[in-house]
Amino acid sequence: xxxxxxxxxxxxxxxEAGIVHAVNxxxxxxxxxxxxxxxGESGSGKSVxxxxxxGLLKDSSARVxxxxxxxxxxxxxxxxxxxxxxxxxxxxxxxxxxxAALHPFFQIGKQIAEVYRYKTGCSKAVAxxxxxxxxxxxxxxxxxxxxxxxxxxxxxGMRQRAIIAMALVCNPKLLIADEPTTAxxxxxxxxxxxxLQKVQKEFGTSIILITxxxxxxxxxxxxxxxxxAGRAVEIGSVKQVISTxxxxxxxxxxxxxxxxxxxxxxxxxxxxxxxxMLKLAQGCSFAPRCDYQSKVGAQCFDSLPELxxxxxxxxxxxxxxxxxxxxxx
Amino acid sequence: xxxxxxxxxxxxxxxKTLGGENKLLKAxxxxxxxxxxxxxxxxxxxSGCGKSTTGxxxxxxxxxxxxxxxxxxxNIAPYSERQMKSIRGDxxxxxxxxxSSLNPRQTVGTIVGTPFKxxxxxxxxxxxxxxxxxxxxxxxxPDHYNRFPHEFSGGQRQRIGIARAIALKxxxxxxxxxxxxxxxxIQAQILNLLNELRKELNLSMIFIAHDLAVVRNFCDRVAxxxxxxxxxxxxxxxxxxxxxxxxxxxxxxxxxxxxxxxSRPNRIRLEGEVPSPIDPPSGxxxxxxxxxxxxxxxxxxxxxxxxxxTSAACHFPE
Amino acid sequence: xxxxxxxxxxxxxxxxxxxxxxxxGLFMAVPADPARLSCGKYCDEEMxxxxxxxxxIDIPLTDQYYRFMKGLVVDRTYRANTDAEVKCEAPCLGxxxxxDESVTEIIKRSAPxxxxxxxxxxxxxxxxxxxxxxxxxxxxxxxxxxIVQSFALFGxxxxxxxxxxxxxxxxxxxxxxxxxxxYTSPFENPIEWMKGLALPWLTLAFLSxxxxxxxxxxxxxxxxxxxxIRTARSNGLSKKRIQFKHTLRAAxxxxxxxxxxxLGGLLGGAVITESTFGLRGIGSTALESVRELDLPLIIxxxxxxxxxxxxxxxxxxxxxxxxxPKVRIAS
Numbered sequence: 001x002x003x004x005x006x007x008x009x010x011x012x013x014x015x016e017a018g019i020v021h022a023v024n025x026x027x028x029x030x031x032x033x034x035x036x037x038x039x040g041e042s043g044s045g046k047s048v049x050x051x052x053x054x055g056l057l058k059d060s061s062a063r064v065x066x067x068x069x070x071x072x073x074x075x076x077x078x079x080x081x082x083x084x085x086x087x088x089x090x091x092x093x094x095x096x097x098x099x100a101a102l103h104p105f106f107q108i109g110k111q112i113a114e115v116y117r118y119k120t121g122c123s124k125a126v127a128x129x130x131x132x133x134x135x136x137x138x139x140x141x142x143x144x145x146x147x148x149x150x151x152x153x154x155x156x157g158m159r160q161r162a163i164i165a166m167a168l169v170c171n172p173k174l175l176i177a178d179e180p181t182t183a184x185x186x187x188x189x190x191x192x193x194x195x196l197q198k199v200q201k202e203f204g205t206s207i208i209l210i211t212x213x214x215x216x217x218x219x220x221x222x223x224x225x226x227x228x229a230g231r232a233v234e235i236g237s238v239k240q241v242i243s244t245x246x247x248x249x250x251x252x253x254x255x256x257x258x259x260x261x262x263x264x265x266x267x268x269x270x271x272x273x274x275x276x277m278l279k280l281a282q283g284c285s286f287a288p289r290c291d292y293q294s295k296v297g298a299q300c301f302d303s304l305p306e307l308x309x310x311x312x313x314x315x316x317x318x319x320x321x322x323x324x325x326x327x328x329x
Numbered sequence: 330x331x332x333x334x335x336x337x338x339x340x341x342x343x344x345k346t347l348g349g350e351n352k353l354l355k356a357x358x359x360x361x362x363x364x365x366x367x368x369x370x371x372x373x374x375x376s377g378c379g380k381s382t383t384g385x386x387x388x389x390x391x392x393x394x395x396x397x398x399x400x401x402x403x404n405i406a407p408y409s410e411r412q413m414k415s416i417r418g419d420x421x422x423x424x425x426x427x428x429s430s431l432n433p434r435q436t437v438g439t440i441v442g443t444p445f446k447x448x449x450x451x452x453x454x455x456x457x458x459x460x461x462x463x464x465x466x467x468x469x470x471p472d473h474y475n476r477f478p479h480e481f482s483g484g485q486r487q488r489i490g491i492a493r494a495i496a497l498k499x500x501x502x503x504x505x506x507x508x509x510x511x512x513x514x515i516q517a518q519i520l521n522l523l524n525e526l527r528k529e530l531n532l533s534m535i536f537i538a539h540d541l542a543v544v545r546n547f548c549d550r551v552a553x554x555x556x557x558x559x560x561x562x563x564x565x566x567x568x569x570x571x572x573x574x575x576x577x578x579x580x581x582x583x584x585x586x587x588x589x590x591x592s593r594p595n596r597i598r599l600e601g602e603v604p605s606p607i608d609p610p611s612g613x614x615x616x617x618x619x620x621x622x623x624x625x626x627x628x629x630x631x632x633x634x635x636x637x638x639t640s641a642a643c644h645f646p647e
Numbered sequence: 648x649x650x651x652x653x654x655x656x657x658x659x660x661x662x663x664x665x666x667x668x669x670x671x672g673l674f675m676a677v678p679a680d681p682a683r684l685s686c687g688k689y690c691d692e693e694m695x696x697x698x699x700x701x702x703x704i705d706i707p708l709t710d711q712y713y714r715f716m717k718g719l720v721v722d723r724t725y726r727a728n729t730d731a732e733v734k735c736e737a738p739c740l741g742x743x744x745x746x747d748e749s750v751t752e753i754i755k756r757s758a759p760x761x762x763x764x765x766x767x768x769x770x771x772x773x774x775x776x777x778x779x780x781x782x783x784x785x786x787x788x789x790x791x792x793x794i795v796q797s798f799a800l801f802g803x804x805x806x807x808x809x810x811x812x813x814x815x816x817x818x819x820x821x822x823x824x825x826x827x828x829x830y831t832s833p834f835e836n837p838i839e840w841m842k843g844l845a846l847p848w849l850t851l852a853f854l855s856x857x858x859x860x861x862x863x864x865x866x867x868x869x870x871x872x873x874x875x876i877r878t879a880r881s882n883g884l885s886k887k888r889i890q891f892k893h894t895l896r897a898a899x900x901x902x903x904x905x906x907x908x909x910l911g912g913l914l915g916g917a918v919i920t921e922s923t924f925g926l927r928g929i930g931s932t933a934l935e936s937v938r939e940l941d942l943p944l945i946i947x948x949x950x951x952x953x954x955x956x957x958x959x960x961x962x963x964x965x966x967x968x969x970x971x972p973k974v975r976i977a978s
Contacts, residue, residue, distance in 0.1 A: 041512035042483075054881055087883030095881075100874035105896055105972060115882045150972040156376070157602045166882065185375035186539065187599045190583040194598075212513055215585035219593070239589040256517035258546035260584055263566050265546050267524055269517030273482055 001072070002029035003206055004053075004174060009066035011048050011057065011230075021280045022048045024230040025066075027307065030223075032173070035200055035207040037217035037238065039253075040227035043274045046210045049227075050176045053208075054093050055083030070174065088119050091174040092167035096182055098159035102151035108159075109135065109147025112166045119170050134165035138195060157188035161195065168199065175199070176208045181216070193220045214257060218242045226250050229275050229285035232307055236314030246316045248290045251327040284319065292320045292327060330399075331533050332364040332387070332501060337396035337406075339382050343607060352607045356382040358557040360396070361633070366500070369527065369534040371544035371565070373580075374554035377606050380537045383554075384503045387535065388422045389413055400501075418448060418497030425506035427486035431478040437464070437489055438474040444496040463492040468522060484515035488522065495526060503535045508543065520547060541584055545569050553577045556614040557606055563639025573641040576615050613644065621645045648975045651968055659961040666953045671712050674946050675704070701725060701733075702744060702943075715741070740950060741943030743936075750947030753932060758951075760830045761928035764920060765913040767844055768851035773906055776856040780863025781895065787868060795860055802857025811850045811923035818846060825849075828924040847924050851917070855909065859902060866898030873897070900970055904963050911959025915952025 011023040023045040030036050040046040051057050052064050058080045068075040070091060075083065095101050103111060109131045117127035128147070135143035138161040151159060160180060167175060177196060181189035197220060200207050209221050217224045217238055224241050226234040226249065234247040245251040252270040259266060272289035275281060287293050287300040296319045307317045320327065341354040357379040364370050372380040385391040387398055389405065398406045400416065424430040431440055441460045445452060452459035461471035467488040478486055487507065494502055507523065508516040520543065527534060538544050544551055545565050552562040553574065561574040572578050582597040599618045604610055610617050616626040623645070631642040680695070699705045703714060703725060714723065718739035725733040725742050735742050740750040783795035818825045826842045833840040870876065871894055879889045916929035929948060936944035968975045 041514060056877070056881060084883050084885070087881060089883065093881045095874065095878065097874060101878045103875040103879070103893055103897070105970065115884065118884055118888065119882075150976060152973055153976065155602050163878075166878075185603065186541075187375060187579060187583045188602055190585070190596065190598070193585070213585065214513075214587040218587040218589050219585040242587050242589045253513055254587060256514060257587060258520075258540075258542040260542040260545060260569070260581065260586060263545070263570075265524070267517070267521040267546075269521050270514040271518075273484065273515070274512070 003032035003071060004030040005067070005069040006049075006053070007067040007069070009049065009052060009064070009068065011045070011052055011065075012063045014061055014063075015278075018278045020277045022062075022230055022277060023052070024280060026227070026230070026232045027066075028225050028232060028235055030174075030206055030208065032206055033200065033204040034223065035197075035209060035221040037221035037224045038208060038210045038227060039212065039214060039217055039224055041212055041274060043229065043277055044227040045230035046227050047178055050093065050178055050208060050210055053174075053176060054087065054091065055080070056093075058083060088115055088167070088172060089170045090172055091176070092170075092172040094160075094163050094167050094175065094177040094180050096179040098156060098163050098183070099151060101163055102159060104151055107148050107150060108154065108162050109143075109149075112162070112169055115166055116169045130169060131165075134169050135162065137168075138162070138165045139191070140165075156184055157191065160184060160188075160192055164192075164195065164199075168203075168205070171203065172205065174206045174208070176210070178210045179212070180209075182211070182213075189216075196220070214242065214254060226253075229281070230277065231285060231317060232315075233286065233317045234314060235307070235316075236312060240312040240314055244312065246310055246314055246321050246327065247286075247318050248292050248320065248327050249286050252289075252291070284317075292325075295325065296320050296323060330363050331366040331368075331401065333397075333399040334363070334383075334387065335361050335397040335399070337361070337383065337386060337398065338394045339379070339386060339391065340394045354607050355557050355609055356606055357386070358609075360554075360557075360559050362552055362559070362562055364501070364533055364535065366533055367531050368550065369536055369548040371548035371551040372535060372537045372554060373539060373541060373544050373551060375539060375580075375603055377556055377603050378554040379557040379606075380554050381505055384422070384505050384535060384537050387501075388420055388503050389417075390422070414448070418444065418450075419500045421494040421497065421499040421502050423487075423490050423494050423502060423504040423507045426510050427483045427490060428510070430490055431486055433478050436475050436477055437469075437481075440478075440489060441492045441496060444493060448497065450497070459496075460492075463496055464489075466495075466526075467492045468518075482515075483511055484519060487511060487519055491519075491522065491526070495530060495532075498530070499532065501533045501535070503537070505537045506539070507536075509538065509540070516543070523547070541569070541581060553580065556603060556609050558614055559633055559642060560615065561639050561641040562633070567638035571638050573636050573639055573646040574615075574643050575619050575621055575645075575647060577641075578647055579618075613642075648968060651975060652965055655961055655964045659957050663954060663957050666957070667716070667950055668712065670946055670949050670953070671715060672708070674942055675708055675711060698744065702742075715739075740947035743941050743944045745939060745941045745944075750944050753944065754929065754947060754951055757927055757929045757932045759832065760926050761916055761921070761930060762914060763830065763833065763840065763844055764847050764851070764917055764926065764928060765910060767841075767848040768855070769906070769910050769913065771848055771852035772855040772859055775852060776859025777863045777895075777899075777902065779856065780860040781867055781890065783860060783864045784867035784871065785890065792864075795864070799857040799861045802854050803861075805854060807850060807854055807919050808923045810854060811847075811920070814846060814850055815924070828926060830926055830928075847920055847926065850923075851913075851920055859905070862902050862905065863898065866901060867894055870894045870898040896970070900967065903966050903970070907959040907963030907966070908956070911956040912952075914955040914959070916948065 006026060006028050009023055009026045013020040013022055026049060038046045038049065053068055053075065055075060055078060057064055064076060066076065102108065109128065112131040112134055113127035116122065116130045117124065132143045132147055135146060140146055140158055140161055154162060181192050184192065193216065196207055199205050209217070211217060221238055224236065224238045225232055226247065228249050234241060234245065234250045241250060242254065245254055256269045270289055275285050283301040283303050284305055290300065293300045299319050305317050305319045305322060307315050308322060310316045310321055337357060337360045339357040341356055343352045343354050360383060362370065372383060374380050382391065386393045389408070393406050396406060397404045405413065438457065438460050441463055442456045445456050461474060464471045464474065469485060469488050478489070481489065504523070508519050511519060524547065526532065536544060536548050548565055550563065551565050551568050553560045553576065555576050561568060561572060561577045568577065569581065572581065579597040579599050601618055604617055612628050613626040613631050616622040625644050631644050633640050633642045636646055703711060718735065718737065720737055722737050723735045723739040725735060733742060735749045738751060740754065742749050743753065746753070779795055783792045786792050819827055825846045828846050829843040831839040831843050876889060876894055879893045916933050918930035918934055921928045921930040922934060929951060933948040936948060
């Protein structure tokens with residue numbers, strides 16, 4: 001059994017204008033010690049999926065259905081208190097904006113120590129030592145001194161490291177990182193992503209990395225899940241999906257990314273705009289923008305393709321692929 | 330030559346610390362470059378490099394501390410608002426955040442029509458007709474003339490910003506991170522639009538971005554900035570295939586690429602982060618993170634020197 | 648932090664000196680003749696001259712100011728009506744020739760009443776208001792929240808002289824739950840002290856609690872939406888911990904400011920409260936001094952009030968530095 005199993009997850013938000021179908025029937029697995037990249041644009045539902053795994057939607061207006069099974073426990077059936085107990089100890093999350101994510105009034109070291117102290121019941125001294133150990137682990141120089149610094153005294157990259165230290169302080173088995181490097185300089189991004197890889201290797205932590213950057217997933221994760229309009233459209237090992245994308249959306253995304261190593265100007269783009277999440281399409285959500293829809297016909301608009309296994313152990317949700325045809329890369 | 334920037338600098342006074350000292354933030358220090366008509370120049374760099382500040386100085390949104398900006402032969406750096414009036418239409422800017430750069434209380438028609446009203450220009454056929462033509466040109470529905478910004482998506486709002494920028498038929502457009510806030514698939518659409526407009530209207534462009542691949546794609550030449558100084562400048566081809574400055578190399582090396590066939594064991598790992606522009610390192614500002622740094626790097630500032638292909642400011646260029 | 652504190656202290660001291668100067672100038676430069684006001688029924692020019700001489704107002708204004716300032720630190724001697732010297736011990740805030748007492752003595756008598764009212768009431772409204780505000784914020788949208796909001800509106804719209812009298816009528820006179828408001832020194836009999844002031848405390852607290860509840864509610868709701876609260880939640884910290892340590896601590900800064908100002912003002916004399924309940928604190932003393940046009944007493948009470956408001960502001964500034972590290976440490 002996989003370490004993390006997400007089965008048919010759907011998340012709806014009631015809003016004034018109706019219901020936002022943020023996530024629709026998403027299923028995927030994650031093995032212990034492996035990393036999964038969830039790729040999508042705004043409105044794809046990738047962040048909301050991670051919030052559901054953390055159980056952070058329980059006290060909100062969101063309606064969550066489906067199952068999330070972590071290490072044998074059905075998290076969707078957990079109460080808020082049960083979730084609270086496993087947060088930080090079994091699973092932890094790192095968010096994007098590090099300055100806003102740290103309490104401005106407390107010392108960074110103390111914030112980390114606080115988590116350790118109250119989750120393990122140890123003494124202040126032990127917690128402080130552990131916090132310094134974690135700051136050192138994530139590569140913050142002079143950890144004893146920096147323990148007493150406040151968030152505004154740290155630079156962006158340092159803060160993100162501190163947040164990672166805080167998330168890992170109780171050694172959780174699953175770490176979810178939601179766009180952890182989007183707000184950082186590219187040279188610092190490389191450092192942070194390498195840190196996450198190191199954590200995965202040394203501690204066997206499973207990692208879910210949420211990003212919009214296909215370059216990041218290509219170099220830093222084992223498997224990738226591509227989401228569009230709240231659905232999983234392609235899943236597979238990152239090597240396979242990036243080199244031979246099977247879903248038209250994935251192919252379109254890859255084709256529209258400018259190439260750093262080529263002089264040839266590439267101005268291809270995916271036509272159209274992301275769909276309205278208030279109205280769930282009957283058929284494939286990507287159909288209106290798809291270059292291959294004409295090849296398949298009305299089926300794309302009428303019926304929702306299923307997520308089925310295809311070549312190279314990839315799973316694709318597409319009529320084109322399931323009818324035996326391929327996208328051209 | 331359309332634009333020539335010479336020794337441009339910008340320093341900001343920082344807030345008084347509790348100790349009472351007033352430190353200087355050296356945002357841009359002694360930048361020089363030129364731009365021909367119809368050319369596009371990319372300004373790249375990480376946070377604190379001064380690329381946005383440079384863009385704003387050229388657009389005359391910020392007054393330079395020192396240096397000259399020659400537009401069509403005349404130094405416009407000391408120009409007052411009144412003196413700028415006649416050429417304001419020539420130099421326009423496109424901003425980064427489509428969500429905050431449009432006045433939410435004005436209709437699209439008003440926003441795009443403002444340049445005409447402010448400059449007292451009456452286009453042939455009237456303002457409304459011209460605005461609608463512009464909207465169509467950037468890929469928007471001209472019937473949405475009376476809608477408000479919040480009724481549009483991020484990509485569409487950026488198109489509105491572009492329509493406004495090209496209204497007065499500018500010669501030079503400064504685009505400050507025009508696609509950074511957009512989704513990947515929309516980025517490509519907007520870049521495509523900018524490219525077409527550039528060709529159709531024969532625009533010169535200064536393209537400010539942190540995404541190297543986008544800049545390589547879009548720009549004829551590129552200038553790499555670090556902590557307020559110019560590290561390297563040259564054609565896109567030369568700079569990206571054969572960079573001479575260690576920082577340019579490190580920057581390129583750090584970018585993750587969607588190509589699983591390549592492995593990058595030789596990725597250049599830069600230690601630490603960009604130092605504060607309030608107290609930049611002496612001599613070469615990059616030396617604190619450079620693997621080649623020697624004593625001379627701390628004592629003497631390297632000068633931008635022409636090498637094979639690009640010009641780089643380094644004592645030990647690659 | 649030290650530098651910040653010293654700078655604030657210096658500013659406060661400067662401000663106090665300026666306030667004294669302006670107050671002094673305003674009153675002494677006023678055309679009303681203090682001599683005539685203190686004179687009594689049978690007054691003639693000679694008597695008025697003698698009074699002016701005794702009050703030391705026949706000398707230039709700047710000399711008067713100098714003697715006044717000196718009197719704040721050194722014992723002062725006035726030439727009295729009866730040609731006998733009148734001693735006014737430091738700090739000498741003036742001498743009321745009407746009641747034949749030094750202003751400092753009068754204030755010393757009335758201050759404890761005002762302080763008692765202020766401290767008791769403020770403690771109740773602060774704890775009560777904050778707790779109710781917190782409850783309201785955490786139960787946003789529920790009926791508890793709506794009740795608290797109405798209560799806030801109600802309390803903010805009422806006036807103390809109405810509420811005071813209504814409560815006096817019911818709680819004291821009709822139902823005999825509370826005692827008639829009187830002042831007993833807490834050092835003599837703390838129980839009586841509390842019983843006697845219970846009504847003014849509750850009345851004042853009821854009116855102010857409302858706005859504190861609202862402020863707390865607003866601050867809490869805003870803070871609860873901050874990213875660092877989401878971090879605390881995703882780290883699995885207990886609800887209580889997040890609510891009190893993380894959220895309240897961040898939301899409390901505007902409340903500290905308002906509290907400081909409110910308390911400062913109250914310590915300087917709650918005129919209406921004291922009149923409503925017939926308590927003889929600084930407030931009623933000030934009122935009386937205005938009614939009787941006792942200029943030295945007016946000056947004294949004004950300066951006394953100003954001192955507390957300036958002090959309150961200073962303490963609030965320093966508290967800010969304690970609470971918010973961005974104020975004391977540059978990035």
